[in-house]
Each structure stands twice: as structure tokens, then as C-alpha cells.
Amino acid sequence: MIDLAHHSPVTARDPNLDEPSALDYDGDTSSFLPTRVLIDVFHLIDIIPINLNHGMSTEFSRRLRDVLFANNSDNETMIRSYLDGLPDEDLNKMTFDQLMKKRPDWGLKRVRKHVRQPVKIATTVEALFNTYQDSNCVITGLPLFDKRCKKVASYDLETIKKGRIHLVFLGIIYVYR
Structure with a gap:
């Protein structure tokens, strides 16, 4: 026989079984x-x-x-060598750091990460x-x-x-x- 007074009226289950939420975290890990x-x-x-x-x-x-x-170092080296090989008058001539700020979608698509x-x-x-x-x-x-x-x-x-x-x-x- 289930004691309904002890259980939650909405879900009819034991409220003590609920786990703490991440948003209720107060810094105490115990x-x-x-x-x-x-x-x-x-x-x-x-x-x-x-x-x-x-x-x-x-x-x-x-x-x-x-x-x-x-970044995967091999992929990053490959992109750096590509950017260094571009002619100086090319509009896409930039450093790897500039590329990651101006066009991160292009760079992140070509560099594997871990x-x-x-x-x-x-x-x-x-x-x-x-x-x-x-x-x-x-x-x-x-x-x-x-x-x-x-x-x-x-x-x-x-x-x-x-x-x-x-x-x-x-x-x-x-x-x-």
C-alpha cells in the first residue's frame, strides 16, 4: 500500500528521489x-x-x-603555410590569428580541435x-x-x-x- 500523504500530489512519487539541479548549486559538493x-x-x-x-x-x-x-597542429600548420603562400596583393593575405578573428567559420571548418x-x-x-x-x-x-x-x-x-x-x-x- 502506497502512503499518498508522503508522495508528491502532482506526480505521486517520492520527492526525496529528486536529484539536485545544477542551478541550485551552492558550492557545497558534499x-x-x-x-x-x-x-x-x-x-x-x-x-x-x-x-x-x-x-x-x-x-x-x-x-x-x-x-x-x-587546435590540431598539423591542420594549423597547413593553413599557416597556405596563408603565407598567398601573394601580397591578395585580399585574403593575413595571419592565422587575423583569420580566426575575421573569418572564424572558414578557419574552424578546416582545423580539427580536441x-x-x-x-x-x-x-x-x-x-x-x-x-x-x-x-x-x-x-x-x-x-x-x-x-x-x-x-x-x-x-x-x-x-x-x-x-x-x-x-x-x-x-x-x-x-x-
Whole structure:
């Protein structure tokens, strides 16, 4: 016999079985259940709710992308040699860094990337968050990170430190111990 007074009236199931939400993260890791599920790097970037009207939002997103992903050195060398081989009067003559700023879609399509090791990027991501979180917009005067964004960014940083990030290929989202 099921005691309905103990269960949720909406779903008729035990509310104690609900897992904590990522948005309810308060920095205390002892209340979280250990998991073997990895988070996709693209979702890790996307869940940070930065103010897109902020003047530094594009630069922050670009730097976060560059910290998390490492270029394949062979592909990058091939594109650099192509750009160096262009004649000086060609309109497409530029450096690799200029190419990644002016035409990132073209460059990213031709350079394979891999996710750096979480141990190597945790301190860099933390420094990036600390650098940009309190930067105020010149026009609106608002910071890039509001209160909710700081909370989600701290959750992301904790996820990176625990090594739970992964670039998902072929639907693999679990890690086995």
C-alpha cells in the first residue's frame, strides 16, 4: 500500500528521489551525488548565461573557446603555410590569428580541435572567469556576469576540476571506471 500523504500530489512519487539541479548549486559538493556522466563541452560553454549585449561578450566567448579547445597542429600548420603562400596583393593575405578573428567559420571548418586535459585548463578557466566577470560594459555599465551567471560559472569550474567534460563523439556520454 502506497502512503499518498508522503508522495508528491502532482506526480505521486517520492520527492526525496529528486536529484539536485545544477542551478541550485551552492558550492557545497558534499550534497551532490557522484556521477559518471560527462558534460559536453559545447553545453558547458552554452549554459553560461552571459549578457550578450555586453561589449566584452564576444571576446569572452572567443577566449573561453580557445582555452577549452586546442587546435590540431598539423591542420594549423597547413593553413599557416597556405596563408603565407598567398601573394601580397591578395585580399585574403593575413595571419592565422587575423583569420580566426575575421573569418572564424572558414578557419574552424578546416582545423580539427580536441579538448584539452581538464587538469591543464582548470586554472586558466578560473583566471578567465575572474578577469571577465566584473568587467563593466561601457554603454550600459552592467557587469558581464550577473549573480546567476557567477553561480553557473562556479558550477562549470567545479565540473572542469572534477574532469567531467568531454567532446562527445558518436553519442558517447559516459565514462567507465
